[in-house]
Amino acid sequence: MITVQEAHALISKAVHVLSAEEISLHVAQGRVIAEDIRADFALPRFDNAAMDGFAVQWADIRDARERRPVTLRVNGEIPAGAPADIVVEPGSCVQIMTGAHMPEGADTVVAYEQTSGFGGETVDIFKPPAANANVRYAGEEVKPGDLLMRKGMRLTPAELGVLAAFGRSHVQVFQRPSIGIVTVGDELREPGQRLDGAAIYNSNRYSLESCALSAGAVVAGSWHAPDQPDAIAEILGEALAKSDLLMTAGGISTGEYDYIQRLLTGLGVRQQFWKVAHKPGKPLFFGDTPEGKLVFGLPGNPVSALVCFLEYIMPALSAMQDGSYHGKIDAVLAEPFPADRKRYRFLFGRVWQKDGGLFCLVSDKTESHMLTSLVGSNCLIEAPAAAEPLPAGSVVTCNLLPWSTLHE
Incomplete structure (x- = not known):
């Protein structure tokens, strides 16, 4: 029997990172980035207004007061997305919208609320902001070449928004691990079936499927096997062939009907450990195959099975996508x-x-x-x-x- 720390070390040593694929941002939620991502251009790309108002030269309005407003000539309007083809000269200004390109000559934006409003040939400025206020300067957030995201980060709405802001329609991500799930036991029935005698419902099948999906994996298949060695071996072989990671529930202890350990090694799985000094879930099997597939034999008790998934399989799934577990x-x-x-x-x-x-x-x-x-x-x-x-x-x-x- 080994310690929890020794078990983690053996699992970590056996993990192989999955290959990468390019996918659309539309389906990238929850996936793990397979590349460092750097900025192709500055953000903002150009100096722009942080709010609706008037682009001015601050020297013109520095002495503006409520009772002594400064009046400026309005030379035009620049909405967001339009070219800034108007020059702001002393004594003049330009009506400007949030996000619009700052015009040549202007260095400050006065908020609409501090003026007499839009629509006239002139405007009164009642209160000056600080010099250079309400302007977003090119590159103040991100400079060209800056690192935006590191390989191994999981894509959330925040990261997807940033990728879209830099014009990326696709992103390189690690393939999602495919998980095979095999439950074992003559006593188990599927929900919806009638319970007879000492039968119980198969909760492990459904909780472990949900765990796999919550961890960002793909369920390659879910099988149930009776307590018959030949049937179990056939199902294990099929599940192993279809999975990057196989987990079984039940049949892993030392009872007369606990066949899993022997059958897995008979299929070429190299046993790394069996039994860990923790409670619950001591009879935990872990092994791997020459092809790099991981195999976990979980106890049949439902809480023990979930404990082992959270403590060992979750970090392994993160490592298969070149990420660190931060739970x-x-x-x-x-x-x-x-x-x-x-x-x-x-x-x-x-x-x-x-x-x-x-x-x-x-x-x-x-x-x-x-x-x-x-x-x-x-x-x-x-x-x-x-x-x-x-x-x-x-x-x-x-x-x-x-x-x-x-x-x-």
């Missing part, structure tokens, strides 16, 4: 944490912000079969082995659930 934060325990004497402990709970700090609380249900412990949870709280419960006020690590948000 963990530190928070202060609001109540004691029931640590384990021998093993690293994971418990679902919630984290929230209050008075400028982050606080967390463990779910009321802490056993590995209690799937309802996730309802209302937004994080996985973790702590090293300890002889006594961690007291309230201790700082612990929280792994944010990718589908949740911080509670207020």
